[in-house]
Amino acid sequence: SAVISQKPSRDICQRGTSLTIQCQVDSQVTMMFWYRQQPGQSLTLIATANQGSEATYESGFVIDKFPISRPNLTFSTLTVSNMSPEDSSIYLCSVDRFFGPGTRLTVL
């Protein structure tokens, strides 16, 4: 099983700012996934991050709002840009069937 860590675990941010979330995996993986879970909701895929190529975004998510980096096979970042209160969610990265502990974001 993959061991996945995320930083930060939680943050409170002001409207209009950006936050970058880091995801580290203990083994090399081809595909990493970023999910969002809005309060009281299920998980929704934001994008798939492949090393060496542009991330693939799901409908409703755009690169300008959620830029993703994948510099190597064990690491990825997701940035939530120009945040609004509607971005308050748990953000989770995933590898295979395993998930990181999540980043709980609150935007004021």
Place this chain on the structure above:
Amino acid sequence: AQKITQTQPGMFVQEKEAVTLDCTYDTSDPSYGLFWYKQPSSGEMIFLIYQGSYDQQNATEGRYSLNFQKARKSANLVISASQLGDSAMYFCAMREDYGQNFVFGPGTRLSVLP
């Protein structure tokens, strides 16, 4: 298109008793996997159990078992001997091809009563 349905928004069970959480799915792909996750209040997603569409036997992992009825497209989670620590949200998820993303159901909140 893939779809997961969990018809029980909330469930209660007495400690030490068994409980079944329902999950039905819809897919046109003959090869897929079904997964169950537990999400406590901390927010982490804990992988519980996996069932492949071609697996002949129902999956089991400790106190968790998956009642897989392929013809009915159902994949219910059975938790035996419930414990207070089992109180959490439970999500059923499906993935059609290895490496592809999950589709999640809306979840069931389980409360275990002492």
